[in-house]
Amino acid sequence: MQTLFQLDDITKSYGAVTALNQLTLTVPIGAVGLLGPNGSGKTTMIRTLLGLIPVNQGTGQVLGLDIATEQLEIRRRIGFAPEEECLFPQVDGVGFVTYAGELVGMSHKDALQRSHEVLDYVGLGEARYRKVESYSTGMKQRLKLASAIVHDPKLLILDEPTNGMDPAGRDDILELARDLSHNKGMSLLFSSHLLPDVEAVCEHIVVLGAGKLLTQGRIEELKQAHGQWYDVRLKADPSMFADRLRSLGCTIDLRDDVLRVKLPENESQQMIWKLAAQQREQIRYLRPQRSTLEEVFLHALEKP
């Protein structure tokens, strides 16, 4: 497993407030979702990765570079789109992205050429010569994304990129983030409160709470199957079928028209198929029960 970044025993305090508390984690390359409630330390962690803030203790590496001594080199290899609305004043779209490229170290000619390419990519080709102050919220988000990828970074950090956006604009950003991370070989750290957004883009999550790591791993693995639990949906009224299952020793949880069934030990889902055949019930679907990302997240927060 190649490492995107790793933090070892990182503590960062702002006066009496401890934003990161002995945080230790190793994250593989790929698309990583950063989850956590407000004040959990997500933004502080991003700033730590960018080498923007000195930490009280601990060490860390991003893309193999030390966060304490190689901050500028780290920032050269990272593209960052901050959460807040932020603009370079008095420029049009092309000027904005070109300037962002020049600040990273690109020559004016390269930055200008590249800015046209990335503005086309994010769908701002038509608006490239408009003053950025006149852009809508969605356009500004895409502009920030364009300025973050102008130098073709190895790691793209998006901090709440879909905040305040309409559904269409949100879909555009998610699709861009997904395309960059899945098809263009760019690693992604996607910080968001919106679990569906993270699930749509990322394959790995890190959950923070009170500055500590609560859980991390591949989303598919975290949404694990729950042993003997199955979700069953029938064509007809499920109440009679539920009663029959109970009589056979199953535990039943009826949720709307879905039966959540826990089979007795040593039984398999064949038991449900057989009973349905006997009862002449039509099964619409039957699948092992898996946690949703929301359940994973809430479960992580409930951990002591």
Next chain:
Amino acid sequence: MPIFDQGYQHWNGEMRGLTWRWLAITQHGVRAGLQNRYVRMLLLAAWSPALALAAMLSIWGLLERKSDLIKPIIQSLAFLSRQMIASPKDYRLQVWTLSYDYFLLIELRLSMLLILLIGPNLISQDVRLNALPLYFSRPLRRLDYFLGKLGIITTFLAMVIVAPCIIAYVLGLLCSLDITIVRDTWRLLVSSVAYGLIVSISAGLLVLALSSLSRNSRYIALFWLGIWIVSGLTAASLEEAYSKQIARESYRAAEMEPPQHHLIRLMGSSQVNDFEQRMLEAQAHDWRPLISYIDNLSRLRQALLGSNQAWESLAKLHPIPDRSRFLLMFRGPSYPWYWSAFVLLGLFGLSACVLHFQVKSLDRLK
């Protein structure tokens, strides 16, 4: 989805080194500044005195060569003493020095106006539009950011101070066709460039510090006007009051009661001489000009160019009783130049502190 029509291409170009990263900020700021038509107009206006300087140095060069080209305008040089016209080479250094002095005096005022147009927005606009995270999340240090912003001011001031000084120098040299000019006046060229740098760094850092204090650039512009004009008026008022005090002392020395008004106009000739002597002596240790920001810059200019010495040299062309009056009329303050240097250094330190505490990295930003 049309947004993926162009696709995404990887980029493998060369990056510039970290040392010159601030230059991108300067280049961007200068381009943005030149888009302001008032800035462009002011730059043009600031070049008019440069033409006058170039003309004066060229005329003096032609006068030294006793060129026929000078004959049509020789009458207009009648305000100069005959001795100077007769042997212009002997007064070359003085004329060049004072021409540069007047030029830089005017350019200082125009520079203050230029800074008024450009300076207030430099940091306040970034704070207002929350652009600081965009800078500091890239491979830039705070020092690069400040250097880049200071570079904008320095570039504009170089356009109106340093570049005209060099061009006028070359024109004066070409018109005189005398290489000994370089031997006599090279120090002026170096001093002018040094003065341009001092004004750029001092005024640039000061306006940057002011610009970091508020999101509203109008307040900063008012503050800048306050530093420039109010400090100047305050110093001028105090100097006026001081000269009246010296005039009263002249009356008392002559055992006369000073009048209520028109203290100097009602003086007799002996009192005037006494008053002028006292004023010249007082100027050597008068601290009042230190209150004015541009008076401090002017004092450094005089010290760098040696303009007071030039006036003293020209005063010798006048009869002894008139020399004091001549010096009082033309020569600037003569207090030690390092007093002004200390004041400017203090402002430099204060500006650096303000910038240090006002423009933090993302540690303090939302």
